[in-house]
Amino acid sequence: MDSIYNSIIEALIFSSDDPLPTSEIIKAIKEIDGSDIEITPKDVEVSVDYLNERYEDDEKSFIIKRIANGFAFGTKQEYAKYVGFLSSVKSKRRLSQAALETLSIIAYKQPITKPEIENLRGVNSDYMMNTLLEKNLITIKGRAETIGRPLLYVTTDEFLKYFGLHKITDLPKPREVDEIMKDEDFIEEKRKIMMNQIEEVIENEVESGDNDGSTTE
Amino acid sequence: MDSIYNSIIEALIFSSDDPLPTSEIIKAIKEIDGSDIEITPKDVEVSVDYLNERYEDDEKSFIIKRIANGFAFGTKQEYAKYVGFLSSVKSKRRLSQAALETLSIIAYKQPITKPEIENLRGVNSDYMMNTLLEKNLITIKGRAETIGRPLLYVTTDEFLKYFGLHKITDLPKPREVDEIMKDEDFIEEKRKIMMNQIEEVIENEVESGDNDGSTTE
Amino acid sequence: MYNINLNNFEGPLDLLLFFIKRDELDIYDIPISNITAEFMVYLELLEKLDLEIAGDFILMASTLMQIKAKMLLPKEKDERGEEIDPRMDLVNALLEYKRYKEMSEELSIQESQERRIKYRGNFIGDEKRDPDELDTLLKNISVYDLIKAFKSAMEKPPPEQVHNIERFNVTIEEQMADVLNKTDFGKEVSFVELIKGMVEKLRIVVTFIALLELIKMGKIGLKESPEFNNFIIYGTQNG
Numbered sequence: 301m302d303s304i305y306n307s308i309i310e311a312l313i314f315s316s317d318d319p320l321p322t323s324e325i326i327k328a329i330k331e332i333d334g335s336d337i338e339i340t341p342k343d344v345e346v347s348v349d350y351l352n353e354r355y356e357d358d359e360k361s362f363i364i365k366r367i368a369n370g371f372a373f374g375t376k377q378e379y380a381k382y383v384g385f386l387s388s389v390k391s392k393r394r395l396s397q398a399a400l401e402t403l404s405i406i407a408y409k410q411p412i413t414k415p416e417i418e419n420l421r422g423v424n425s426d427y428m429m430n431t432l433l434e435k436n437l438i439t440i441k442g443r444a445e446t447i448g449r450p451l452l453y454v455t456t457d458e459f460l461k462y463f464g465l466h467k468i469t470d471l472p473k474p475r476e477v478d479e480i481m482k483d484e485d486f487i488e489e490k491r492k493i494m495m496n497q498i499e500e501v502i503e504n505e506v507e508s509g510d511n512d513g514s515t516t517e
Numbered sequence: 518m519d520s521i522y523n524s525i526i527e528a529l530i531f532s533s534d535d536p537l538p539t540s541e542i543i544k545a546i547k548e549i550d551g552s553d554i555e556i557t558p559k560d561v562e563v564s565v566d567y568l569n570e571r572y573e574d575d576e577k578s579f580i581i582k583r584i585a586n587g588f589a590f591g592t593k594q595e596y597a598k599y600v601g602f603l604s605s606v607k608s609k610r611r612l613s614q615a616a617l618e619t620l621s622i623i624a625y626k627q628p629i630t631k632p633e634i635e636n637l638r639g640v641n642s643d644y645m646m647n648t649l650l651e652k653n654l655i656t657i658k659g660r661a662e663t664i665g666r667p668l669l670y671v672t673t674d675e676f677l678k679y680f681g682l683h684k685i686t687d688l689p690k691p692r693e694v695d696e697i698m699k700d701e702d703f704i705e706e707k708r709k710i711m712m713n714q715i716e717e718v719i720e721n722e723v724e725s726g727d728n729d730g731s732t733t734e
Numbered sequence: 735m736y737n738i739n740l741n742n743f744e745g746p747l748d749l750l751l752f753f754i755k756r757d758e759l760d761i762y763d764i765p766i767s768n769i770t771a772e773f774m775v776y777l778e779l780l781e782k783l784d785l786e787i788a789g790d791f792i793l794m795a796s797t798l799m800q801i802k803a804k805m806l807l808p809k810e811k812d813e814r815g816e817e818i819d820p821r822m823d824l825v826n827a828l829l830e831y832k833r834y835k836e837m838s839e840e841l842s843i844q845e846s847q848e849r850r851i852k853y854r855g856n857f858i859g860d861e862k863r864d865p866d867e868l869d870t871l872l873k874n875i876s877v878y879d880l881i882k883a884f885k886s887a888m889e890k891p892p893p894e895q896v897h898n899i900e901r902f903n904v905t906i907e908e909q910m911a912d913v914l915n916k917t918d919f920g921k922e923v924s925f926v927e928l929i930k931g932m933v934e935k936l937r938i939v940v941t942f943i944a945l946l947e948l949i950k951m952g953k954i955g956l957k958e959s960p961e962f963n964n965f966i967i968y969g970t971q972n973g
Contacts, residue, residue: 311578311596315852316603319859328602358575361528365859374859379528384862385545386529386537430970434920464658464669472657472668532860582851590854597850611845615744617838625837637830640745640790680841681848689840691833 305329305339309347310364319370402428406438407459407471411452413444429453437462522546522556526564527581536587536678585677586684619645623655624676625691628669630661646670654679746794747831749776754828761828764821766805770798797824904937909944917954917969926964 312328313320322341330337348371352363365374375383405420406412418425432438436458443449455468465471529545530537539558547554565581565588572580582591592600612620622637623629635642649655653675660666672685682688743749753772754761777795804810804820812818819825916923925945929938945967948954957966 307576307578308596308599311592312599312603314579314590314854315592315596315600317855319856320603324603328599331602332598354575358571359524361524362531367859372856372859373531373854374857375528375532375861377861379525379532380861380863381549382525382529382545383532383860384864385548386533386541387862388864389541389545390533390535433969436920466659470660470666476668531854532857532862534855534857579854582853591851594847594850600852601850603852611849612842614838614842617841617845618744618835621837621841622834624841625834637827637834638745639747639794639827639831679848680844681851682844689837691837 305343306347306351309344310351313348313364313371314373316370316372319367319372321370324370399428399431403432403437403455403459406432406453407455407468410454410468411441411444413446413450413452415450417453522560523564523568526561527568530565530581530588531590533587533589536585536589536674538587541587582681583683584681585674615640615645616648620649620654620672620676623649623670624672624685624688627671627685628658628661630663630667630669632667634670746773746791747828748835749773749791750794750824751828751832751835761825764825766798766802766821770795770802773798904940906940906944906947909937909941910948913941913944913948913967914953914969917967920969922966922968924959924964924966928967 308329309325312325316324322344325344326339326341329339348364354360355363361379362373362375364371367374401421402417402425405417409416409420414425414429417429429438433440436456438453438459439456440451441454442452444452460466460468460470463471525546526542529542533541539561542561543556543558546556565583569580578596579590579592581588584591618638619634619642622634626633626637631642631646634646646655650657653673655670655676656673657668658671659669661669677683677685743752750769750773753759753769754764759765759769773795777791780791801820801824809817809819913923913928916928929941932938932941945954949956953970954967955970957968959966
């Protein structure tokens with residue numbers, strides 16, 4: 301096997317979204333470079349071992365691992381704490397879908413109590429509410445006059461800043477969002493009305509101007 | 518900065534599923550190794566350049582790219598056809614001409630309102646806006662101060678990533694109107710020819726590795 | 735008759751640009767009559783084939799006819815007395831549109847190039863260690879720890895001796911509000927920090943009772959501090 305296939309095998313394993321089996325690697329190479337290319341499963345194994353030796357020599361932070369009947373790149377154990385920190389920060393920072401849902405309910409219905417939110421979402425929202433409070437996206441503003449006088453939640457200035465809004469009334473109205481969605485029927489109706497209006501004008505125009513007798517029908 | 522951080526920076530970028538900003542790299546290192554570690558954004562840049570030189574020397578099939586305000590590992594162009602075979606590249610549909618047109622207006626004039634976009638394009642853009650919003654290439658950011666306070670649209674990091682741009686300022690500059698007039702046809706033709714050539718190359722590559730006949734359009 | 739691919743045009747401006755380019759027209763001196771006629775043919779073609787015509791094409795048709803009509807009338811003049819070309823707005827719109835059309839071609843090239851690159855997408859092989867162990871964020875503080883810290887705080891000699899005796903009017907409610915304020919959503923304060931500057935023992939006692947009350951209500955939480963005999967108070971607000 302030509303040594304150029306080391307790099308190609310590397311590229312294939314790197315770019316695969318799943319652990320890549322030897323058979324797929326061979327298939328890809330034969331498909332692109334021709335079925336007469338001689339490459340065996342053994343060749344692929346040797347190539348991966350060679351690549352891994354190179355990564356070791358070059359003190360790379362990653363190697364090719366054998367995972368679930370295939371090959372996948374992975375960072376090494378030595379870097380686990382750095383990598384772990386990054387992923388934990390990310391997972392904390394990303395507003396999960398549930399948090400976003402809760403936040404949108406508060407944003408549009410504020411001031412609102414926790415029981416009301418939970419009623420709308422149909423699930424317990426303690427954790428979500430705490431996350432949002434911690435991130436300073438919502439805050440408590442007084443109590444409702446209802447039984448038990450539950451706390452009322454509102455969004456914060458931080459919330460506005462995060463979403464690039466000046467004031468809370470700047471939030472897109474549900475109606476505006478609908479408007480962005482294409483409403484086929486509506487557009488078709490509008491078209492027909494406009495077409496009828498202009499039809500007459502066109503006819504007059506064609507007759508008076510470049511009158512060649514062919515009018516719209 | 519200690520040279521050990523080359524490997525740590527490599528591991529951090531390698532393991533990030535989004536382009537990783539310099540600030541995150543510094544934060545992770547300080548968090549794990551102590552806030553007294555001296556590491557500047559400049560150090561990170563130098564480190565990435567050093568790593569990339571090494572990948573070149575070692576004939577690696579991937580390098581660190583500056584994209585969407587951060588760093589990410591990506592395959593080199595030379596391996597496009599092999600990588601394309603593994604599906605995900607070819608399955609991405611290209612954006613339509615109308616989508617690209619709308620997107621270029623938003624990219625250059627952001628923040629911009631829908632009426633402004635429609636005025637420039639001369640067509641209703643509801644459907645396009647919806648498509649671009651769904652693809653997360655644009656998003657809503659606040660409202661204009663003009664009458665009716667229409668929503669303002671901006672491009673996203675996903676937009677940068679999609680077009681392989683590091684920062685929004687990396688966009689090619691639009692020509693001045695006067696300039697367009699001067700050499701209009703010449704440039705236009707040249708561009709068309711270039712486009713067709715690129716298209717052809719890609720299509721051939723995709724097709725050659727793709728026997729189900731579904732190609733890009 | 736030229737062959738026109740009906741679906742080739744993104745809008746009326748695009749179609750007009752096509753006419754201008756095809757017939758090598760001077761954009762600043764568009765023969766409006768011809769181009770209007772061409773435009774109408776196209777529009778009728780669309781109608782005949784029953785293709786979906788956006789209202790925008792129809793709108794452009796009326797704009798063109800308006801310009802055409804104005805061209806026949808005596809020219810309007812601007813404030814400086816110069817003649818206004820009725821085609822001016824259309825020309826400007828065409829040029830501006832062309833600008834972005836060009837840019838969309840640039841973007842298309844970038845898109846093509848970017849499609850050749852694949853970013854890493856499989857992270858299951860990465861070794862990760864949960865950094866939780868690094869945090870001292872542990873909730874295994876008992877009331878015993880609390881009392882110990884309190885006792886130690888009480889035993890520390892106050893930094894200054896104050897001799898004047900005043901009516902002491904600190905309430906648990908006030909101290910609760912103070913603590914809540916200092917731990918306002920996520921903010922943290924250590925116990926030592928909290929009682930710093932409190933010279934009267936009674937004030938520390940009242941603050942301590944306020945803390946207990948808030949913990950009971952679940953409005954604050956405690957966690958270990960790296961320092962011995964101290965602890966961190968943080969706001970929770972889970973009602």
